[in-house]
């Protein structure tokens with residue numbers, strides 16, 4: 001099932017990355033300029049009754065073409081971090097630079113266009129329009145951009161094939177399983193060939209078989225298309241598909257590790273437990 005699984009006997013121990021670690025060797029993917037460069041990010045939410053510090057000084061550089069999993073208990077700041085990377089919300093302080101572009105230097109309109117062209121975003125509840133077919137849902141971002149249906153059709157069919165949904169192209173969401181709906185959402189996220197796909201608990205509403213399909217698909221997108229995928233998950237089995245796991249605790253990064261890329265959840269679980277204490 002796993003595309004990149006070495007024999008179990010070759011199972012590597014996770015490498016815990018620390019600030020003291022040596023830089024990666026030349027030629028290593030991790031030596032490339034980061035596609036995401038987050039510096040000293042803070043996010044406070046203020047309501048009339050109280051103030052919550054959701055992120056408290058997060059710095060994170062992500063090299064292109066990597067699959068990053070963000071783990072942490074509920075309320076640790078995972079969604080907030082993803083939303084800030086996607087420019088969906090503004091930080092209280094600190095900076096987010098994506099593909100060399102400082103999101104704070106853009107107008108709201110520029111950020112919206114940048115997001116639509118360079119980022120693909122996937123949510124737990126799929127966010128498909130119920131009255132549109134799978135094909136129309138995938139095409140929607142380009143139709144919003146003012147492009148004609150004929151131009152978009154070939155591209156949409158190619159993406160439906162990537163997510164193995166060609167025969168279901170004319171189905172509406174209520175005629176698709178949860179896993180199929182999420183695959184439509186992934187095809188839609190890939191429409192503009194984004195640099196980064198952001199996924200917030202993409203398998204939160206799916207059973208384990210469908211979850212496995214989604215993780216494999218995200219892994220394939222990284223390997224075959226060179227897209228950077230940043231996925232929030234609380235499932236060790238999902239994080240095991242990532243190149244690197246970033247663990248958040250109380251709005252701070254408590255550690256990062258490389259699960260070894262063999263899809264082994266037990267390695268992720270034990271490293272995660274060490275980091276969350």
Ligand SMILES: Nc1ncnc2c1ncn2[C@@H]1O[C@H](COP(=O)(O)OP(=O)(O)O)[C@@H](O)[C@H]1O
Nearest residue numbers: 045052054072073074075076077078079080081
């Ligand atoms: N819009 C908001 N208004 C007020 N508090 C919020 C808002 N969004 C998140 N929070 C709070 O910020 C903290 C981090 O939330 P979140 O990033 O959603 O965590 P996670 O995704 O790890 O569960 C939590 O305490 C949460 O209640």
Ligand SMILES: [Mg+2]
Nearest residue numbers: 078079080200
């Ligand atoms: Mg969340």
